[in-house]
Amino acid sequence: MSYSVTDPSPRQKWTAGTLVVAYALITLLPLLWIIATGFKSPSDAIAYPPKVIFEPTLEGYVNLFTTRTRMSPDALSALGEPATWYDRIVRQYDMVISGPSRYGERFLNSVIIGFGSTFLSVFLGTLAAYAFSRFKVPLKDDLMFFILSTRMMPPIAVAIPIFLMFRQLGLSDTHLGMILLYTGVNLSLSVWLLKGFIDEIPVEYEEAALIDGYTRFQAFTKVVLPQAATGIASTAIFCLIFSWNEYAFAVLLTSGTAQTAPPFIPTIIGVGKDWPAVAAGATLFLVPVMVFTILLRKHLLRGITFGAVRK
Amino acid sequence: MTDETTSRVHTTAPVRLARQIRGLSDRAVAWIFIAPTIFLLLAINIFPLIWTIRLSLTNYRANRTSADLEWVGLRNYQRILNDPDIWNSMQATAHFLLWTLVLQVLIGFTLAYLINKKFRGNDMWTTIIVLPMMLSPAVVGNFWTFLYQPQIGLFNYVVGFLTGADPSSFSMIGDVALAPWSIVIVDTWMWTPFVMLICLAGLRSIPDSIYEAAECDRASKWRQFWTITIPMALPFLMLAVLFRGIENFKMFDLVVQLTGGGPGSITELTSINLKREAFEKWRTGYASAYAVILFVTVFGLASIYVKALNKVKER
Numbered sequence: 001m002s003y004s005v006t007d008p009s010p011r012q013k014w015t016a017g018t019l020v021v022a023y024a025l026i027t028l029l030p031l032l033w034i035i036a037t038g039f040k041s042p043s044d045a046i047a048y049p050p051k052v053i054f055e056p057t058l059e060g061y062v063n064l065f066t067t068r069t070r071m072s073p074d075a076l077s078a079l080g081e082p083a084t085w086y087d088r089i090v091r092q093y094d095m096v097i098s099g100p101s102r103y104g105e106r107f108l109n110s111v112i113i114g115f116g117s118t119f120l121s122v123f124l125g126t127l128a129a130y131a132f133s134r135f136k137v138p139l140k141d142d143l144m145f146f147i148l149s150t151r152m153m154p155p156i157a158v159a160i161p162i163f164l165m166f167r168q169l170g171l172s173d174t175h176l177g178m179i180l181l182y183t184g185v186n187l188s189l190s191v192w193l194l195k196g197f198i199d200e201i202p203v204e205y206e207e208a209a210l211i212d213g214y215t216r217f218q219a220f221t222k223v224v225l226p227q228a229a230t231g232i233a234s235t236a237i238f239c240l241i242f243s244w245n246e247y248a249f250a251v252l253l254t255s256g257t258a259q260t261a262p263p264f265i266p267t268i269i270g271v272g273k274d275w276p277a278v279a280a281g282a283t284l285f286l287v288p289v290m291v292f293t294i295l296l297r298k299h300l301l302r303g304i305t306f307g308a309v310r311k
Numbered sequence: 312m313t314d315e316t317t318s319r320v321h322t323t324a325p326v327r328l329a330r331q332i333r334g335l336s337d338r339a340v341a342w343i344f345i346a347p348t349i350f351l352l353l354a355i356n357i358f359p360l361i362w363t364i365r366l367s368l369t370n371y372r373a374n375r376t377s378a379d380l381e382w383v384g385l386r387n388y389q390r391i392l393n394d395p396d397i398w399n400s401m402q403a404t405a406h407f408l409l410w411t412l413v414l415q416v417l418i419g420f421t422l423a424y425l426i427n428k429k430f431r432g433n434d435m436w437t438t439i440i441v442l443p444m445m446l447s448p449a450v451v452g453n454f455w456t457f458l459y460q461p462q463i464g465l466f467n468y469v470v471g472f473l474t475g476a477d478p479s480s481f482s483m484i485g486d487v488a489l490a491p492w493s494i495v496i497v498d499t500w501m502w503t504p505f506v507m508l509i510c511l512a513g514l515r516s517i518p519d520s521i522y523e524a525a526e527c528d529r530a531s532k533w534r535q536f537w538t539i540t541i542p543m544a545l546p547f548l549m550l551a552v553l554f555r556g557i558e559n560f561k562m563f564d565l566v567v568q569l570t571g572g573g574p575g576s577i578t579e580l581t582s583i584n585l586k587r588e589a590f591e592k593w594r595t596g597y598a599s600a601y602a603v604i605l606f607v608t609v610f611g612l613a614s615i616y617v618k619a620l621n622k623v624k625e626r
Contacts, residue, residue: 006526008428012428013429013430016428019425020433020436024436024440027442027500029465030458045463048463048468049468050468127345128344130344135337143345143349147348150352150355151557152557152609152613154561154585155582157585157605158355158360159590160366160599161358161359161363162355162359164362164373164595180355181355183351184354184356185355215335220340241445262449263449266449275457285447289445289447297434297437301512304505304508305509305550305554
């Protein structure tokens, strides 16, 4: 085996590994705590000292998805045996389920707006990125910088005129309005990232296709798009995560029909200090992003720096 | 025209002819591809910006649209620069910005340095460390208020366990002295991985041969660190600071959920302050002027910084 002077010694590796693992475990603790709290009963959740070992229950999840009303013991016994497992959980507290909560709707709004704006921003972004990558566009650098600079504005600063504009156009609190808005915000990311990915595809492939008699458009759809597929997919995930997590615009511009989950989840706590329900709502909302992050790990650096740093 | 638009494609005459017959010219394709993006960005970003500037010269109130619009010139700007509330929130933002950057750079760089020792499983642990920064700041910030609860919160319990203090004796988000630190801690927890990832890319970009040459010259490890590692990783570190600086200057979601700007207005960062003026007090004209000032500040600072960054890169 060859020995290199620059290779860390086994002891150095061991020390470094231990420190990093220790940091990772500490940093993971709040996230594990969210997930664990979702499976606690309300009394276990606020126990002192904090409970690490507890009896798991789905109460938090039942409370998250339902609204409940309290009933007198007489009225309860008149109802007979609870029909389902979730009825049984609610009955322990002398309550019955009176209907679904808003959480399902809000979650669905997040999905619709997230996917809608992701599709639009990746679609438009791919077209623009291709043009910036392959053609001579007048003022190209200025246009690219302009696209990036749209990210420097604080969302609240842009929110004032957008609030007025949406009110005038009837887009306030609509899915379409939010999709357009998030697309506008995401475009800078998608153009910059996709330009980087397309730049890496050799021009020779398209030249060959053009010589074979393809039109420019055919060369784009049949040669470039398949080559850029991984880049497009990871850009899409970044856009999706951004729209999914966005809070400032959502809280200012939506209230009812188009409200997404981030402004809604904190309001769950409003009545009754029900932390397990909040944690359950947060868990369902955060876990998909964690999964996506693990899938994305190879392109993560690129995505968070707008393509400025490529590994 | 054809010369310019086909310059990247080495075409031969028959192909050019064929394309003219069967498809659009490259220039037409380019504009068709770019136009929708530019249009949407103008509509969502530039048009609102111009509108903000216009509103900033008026006394407009968005909740009273029937009132007469009065032009007040630069009076809004003048009042803002003399408003002690706004200077307070600027100070809160500066404190937040300074400490989050210092902590994230120190911890992030150290972690990257350790990960670069290439111990077994370093990829997996890097991915785990990165998780917090991808999550929704509002949702996570909201949950941190639970972790910060005096008696029952996990954070207070752990701190109490380590220092021997009573977990119910201090309240991170209720205490005027501790609240500014509560937001620094959560932001650092969330965003250190960002700095770490960029530093790691920087460290990995340094070729082994430089260290080998230094070993031959018998430079000490300490010396190698300060004369090779730091200077070569510096452009990356500065880039990380740029990104975090802009993001934290705009900070809203995490802090609004965590402390809501309180207690009092001790953690009221500029974005939260602006939101109050615009959407609670409904002083739209005044808030617009405020927004313009913030944008100019961020844009100005970022431009100066980018110039410095480019100088470091050239060196």
